[in-house]
Amino acid sequence: MDNEGKKTRIVKDIKVDTTKCAGCRACEIACSAFHAIPKFSSVNTARSRIMVVMDEVRDIFVPIRAGDYAQAECNGRNVYVIDGKEYDECTFCPASCPSRDAFKDPDSGFPLKCDMCEDVPPLKKPMCVEACTFGALTYEEREEVVETEPQKFGEMEIGLKTLIKKYGLKKVMDTIARVSKE
Amino acid sequence: MRYTETGFQLEIDLTRGSIDKVETDPRETALHLGGNGIAAKLLFDRVPPGTDPFSPDNLLIFGNGLLNGTPVPGANRVAVNTIAPVNGLMGHSLMGGMFGPELKLAGWDRIVLRGKSPDLVYIAIHNDKVEIRDARHLRGKGMHDTSRLIKEELKDNRAWVATIGPAGEHRSYLASIDCGNSSAARTVGPVMGDKKVKAIAVRGTKDIHLAHPAELWEMCSRLRKELDANLNVGDWMATDEDDSFHHNNFSWGNARVRRKNFWSKELEERWRNLKYDHMSRQTGCWNCPKACHNVIKWPNRRRFSYKCYGKDTYHMAAFQELDFTYEILPIAQDLGLDSYSTPQTIAFALELLGAGILAEKDFPGMPSGIRERFYYLLHKIAFREGIGDILADGVSKAAERIGKGAEKYDHNTVKKFEQLPIKLGKLNPAYFLMIATGEDMAITQIEGSFPQDPIPDPEIREEFIKKWVAVPDKKFAEWFRQWEKRDQLPDDAMVAIVDWNECMHYLDDSLGFCGFVSSFRGQFGGATGYHVWNMPQIITLASGMEFDKDRLWKCFQRNRNLVRALNARLGLRRFMERPPEDHWAVRNEEYEQQLLTKYYDFKGWTFDGIPTKETLENLSLGYVAEDLIKRGILTGNEATALNDVRAKKEKN
Numbered sequence: 101m102d103n104e105g106k107k108t109r110i111v112k113d114i115k116v117d118t119t120k121c122a123g124c125r126a127c128e129i130a131c132s133a134f135h136a137i138p139k140f141s142s143v144n145t146a147r148s149r150i151m152v153v154m155d156e157v158r159d160i161f162v163p164i165r166a167g168d169y170a171q172a173e174c175n176g177r178n179v180y181v182i183d184g185k186e187y188d189e190c191t192f193c194p195a196s197c198p199s200r201d202a203f204k205d206p207d208s209g210f211p212l213k214c215d216m217c218e219d220v221p222p223l224k225k226p227m228c229v230e231a232c233t234f235g236a237l238t239y240e241e242r243e244e245v246v247e248t249e250p251q252k253f254g255e256m257e258i259g260l261k262t263l264i265k266k267y268g269l270k271k272v273m274d275t276i277a278r279v280s281k282e
Numbered sequence: 283m284r285y286t287e288t289g290f291q292l293e294i295d296l297t298r299g300s301i302d303k304v305e306t307d308p309r310e311t312a313l314h315l316g317g318n319g320i321a322a323k324l325l326f327d328r329v330p331p332g333t334d335p336f337s338p339d340n341l342l343i344f345g346n347g348l349l350n351g352t353p354v355p356g357a358n359r360v361a362v363n364t365i366a367p368v369n370g371l372m373g374h375s376l377m378g379g380m381f382g383p384e385l386k387l388a389g390w391d392r393i394v395l396r397g398k399s400p401d402l403v404y405i406a407i408h409n410d411k412v413e414i415r416d417a418r419h420l421r422g423k424g425m426h427d428t429s430r431l432i433k434e435e436l437k438d439n440r441a442w443v444a445t446i447g448p449a450g451e452h453r454s455y456l457a458s459i460d461c462g463n464s465s466a467a468r469t470v471g472p473v474m475g476d477k478k479v480k481a482i483a484v485r486g487t488k489d490i491h492l493a494h495p496a497e498l499w500e501m502c503s504r505l506r507k508e509l510d511a512n513l514n515v516g517d518w519m520a521t522d523e524d525d526s527f528h529h530n531n532f533s534w535g536n537a538r539v540r541r542k543n544f545w546s547k548e549l550e551e552r553w554r555n556l557k558y559d560h561m562s563r564q565t566g567c568w569n570c571p572k573a574c575h576n577v578i579k580w581p582n583r584r585r586f587s588y589k590c591y592g593k594d595t596y597h598m599a600a601f602q603e604l605d606f607t608y609e610i611l612p613i614a615q616d617l618g619l620d621s622y623s624t625p626q627t628i629a630f631a632l633e634l635l636g637a638g639i640l641a642e643k644d645f646p647g648m649p650s651g652i653r654e655r656f657y658y659l660l661h662k663i664a665f666r667e668g669i670g671d672i673l674a675d676g677v678s679k680a681a682e683r684i685g686k687g688a689e690k691y692d693h694n695t696v697k698k699f700e701q702l703p704i705k706l707g708k709l710n711p712a713y714f715l716m717i718a719t720g721e722d723m724a725i726t727q728i729e730g731s732f733p734q735d736p737i738p739d740p741e742i743r744e745e746f747i748k749k750w751v752a753v754p755d756k757k758f759a760e761w762f763r764q765w766e767k768r769d770q771l772p773d774d775a776m777v778a779i780v781d782w783n784e785c786m787h788y789l790d791d792s793l794g795f796c797g798f799v800s801s802f803r804g805q806f807g808g809a810t811g812y813h814v815w816n817m818p819q820i821i822t823l824a825s826g827m828e829f830d831k832d833r834l835w836k837c838f839q840r841n842r843n844l845v846r847a848l849n850a851r852l853g854l855r856r857f858m859e860r861p862p863e864d865h866w867a868v869r870n871e872e873y874e875q876q877l878l879t880k881y882y883d884f885k886g887w888t889f890d891g892i893p894t895k896e897t898l899e900n901l902s903l904g905y906v907a908e909d910l911i912k913r914g915i916l917t918g919n920e921a922t923a924l925n926d927v928r929a930k931k932e933k934n
Binding site: 119121122123124125126129130133136138139140141142143144145146147156157158159161202206230231233234 | 351352353355380387426440462463486487488489490491492495496498499503506507510562563564565566567568569570571573577579584585586587
């Protein structure tokens with residue numbers, strides 16, 4: 101922690117270049133195999149925490165990673181036009197959401213979330229990035245400065261300060277010394 | 283527990299509307315692997331000879347290769363097999379993409395369709411939930427709309443839909459079955475239409491289990507990187523802008539005209555721009571680091587993709603340029619027409635018109651421009667209207683139906699199947715054997731493992747041999763060392779080379795490998811991705827079955843002989859194994875027949891090209907021999923071809 105109430109931390113991220121995706125689903129396969137128990141013992145793309153949204157006719161190839169669970173489906177059904185291509189809002193949405201079965205474990209229905217393939221020892225890069233030979237996925241670690249809040253007093257500190265104010269420091273210390281001997 | 287395969291096949295009787303989940307015998311997997319091997323067994327066991335391909339008793343099988351859906355890169359091909367209406371023999375077509383792996387994720391190694399639905403239906407598969415649903419509202423719809431509407435109906439955008447277009451519905455022999463960017467072309471499309479199955483939608487969310495997880499993953503990660511870096515594998519036609527090879531050497535129109543000086547640098551530059559100005563991206567198949575499909579957006583056309591020689595067929599048949607292919611291909615694909623046989627058939631029809639065998643009245647309202655004529659005939663064929671009804675049967679059958687000398691214009695088919703339009707000056711023994719005896723009924727025939735040409739420089743040649751890992755036996759390296767002229771190697775060598783080429787295709791088609799990372803890619807540069815030395819280890823790690831090269835080779839021989847026996851039972855005989863008469867300018871009938879005899883002998887077949895009893899028994903196919911004997915196709919006492927009296931006469 102530095103003096104200005106700010107600190108840095110490592111943020112892991114996977115960057116997506118949608119123009120490079122060839123739609124081979126190697127990322128989905130690698131993800132599901134890595135998270136299988138025992139590791140690599142099965143392939144099931146429905147268990148993958150990454151999913152390629154694919155539509156050749158609209159030339160849409162977007163790998164998205166599972167994010168947080170959304171308790172309710174959103175109202176947003178916006179259509180975005182990027183480089184002349186129309187995308188539905190869901191195309192980019194990482195949520196495991198009630199309106200679709202993406203990012204839900206097919207057996208239990210529990211939401212799945214990308215964990216960046218945390219492992220012991222740590223991997224050089226997440227499995228999906230490793231599997232993507234087209235360069236659509238790239239792993240990135242960057243330092244990010246995070247503001248820290250000023251230190252807050254705990255409950256006991258606040259109580260003691262009140263007692264000192266009322267009885268004086270000496271009396272309070274004497275009392276603590278006596279009580280601790282009992 | 284079964285590894286790499288699910289252990290279940292989906293059997294649907296469309297007449298009765300019954301749907302069965304049938305557990306399969308793992309011993310059959312050990313014998314035939316999967317794909318076309320198991321399909322050949324099913325067709326042999328269940329479809330008796332004499333069955334009309336358009337009868338409810340014919341089967342249509344979508345069979346996963348054994349390794350589909352696993353982490354093995356480039357394994358995704360599903361073999362589609364049936365008894366083909368075009369020639370009454372086993373039909374075999376392959377499609378890559380996503381359909382096979384998705385089917386396996388749904389818990390099925392294959393789908394076996396029999397019977398015939400009373401009206402148009404589609405099949406919806408979501409794991410164990412399988413429904414036969416009404417598809418009357420999809421009648422006449424193109425590939426794209428069918429797929430989109432079914433996904434909307436099922437409320438599942440992640441489903442993969444294999445569908446036929448109007449061409450398939452009208453049982454055109456030129457029809458294909460498409461799923462996404464992949465296509466199982468010809469022989470099988472008309473049978474799907476005949477069974478009145480418009481489409482099959484698949485969605486799977488089950489596990490595919492692997493026997494030795496960590497080792498397999500390690501090996502596959504390495505292979506993925508190797509395939510990615512290996513410039514010898516994948517489809518060169520997707521990236522190589524110099525396409526002088528096909529345009530200067532293959533025949534144009536109705537496989538008739540060669541334009542040896544067609545290609546130029548100016549043309550190459552123009553076509554390069556044409557492509558990159560309209561290409562959205564390149565796409566691949568399931569778990570493959572090669573992206574062989576070019577996705578094109580042409581003005582006033584729906585975005586589409588093509589691969590390989592499909593880039594050239596339409597404009598070469600019409601004597602046009604690449605822009606014509608880009609313009610017509612999305613329309614033809616959407617109608618569900620195959621891009622190899624369709625342009626040849628159209629060019630054939632126009633040649634008949636020019637020759638006066640067909641008349642103007644056979645083409646009412648046909649425009650005069652060549653491009654417009656192609657569109658006109660495309661629609662006539664897809665909907666079997668007027669002359670299109672005859673042409674929809676493909677060149678060979680159409681020539682038969684038209685008569686009046688039209689047969690002479692059917693000059694590029696083998697076993698009634700349209701071939702690549704390669705017309706050569708003189709015979710190349712290996713090529714002769716491949717095109718004559720191949721039963722793949724696919725356009726690639728069976729070439730691919732042995733290099734197409736010798737290397738003149740001895741140093742470079744030695745360097746090549748040193749790195750030549752794929753070679754299954756050192757005798758091939760020895761022959762390669764001696765090889766100087768393309769068509770000159772001892773007959774024994776030619777025969778063994780063809781056998782190796784064929785071996786790789788049969789292994790690919792039963793394991794699920796794409797030829798572009800395996801069987802088809804040794805011929806240029808030698809360094810293909812998969813070969814008989816690494817395949818056994820992959821099978822062992824994935825499936826748990828102990829495999830080595832010899833056992834794998836035996837699987838090839840078993841599948842090859844089973845296909846041959848099946849076809850022999852369906853009427854395939856020696857006289858049908860011949861390339862078109864004008865396939866090379868100078869024919870040497872006597873030598874060709876000698877080669878054929880030697881090849882049959884090497885294969886353990888009779889002089890008539892039928893596997894002998896002994897050959898079949900050595901491959902655990904005793905029941906096949908018994909069947910052939912019972913039907914009078916074999917006596918059981920035949921010797922192999924060279925020991926036949928007729929062969930001895932041949933020599934004199």
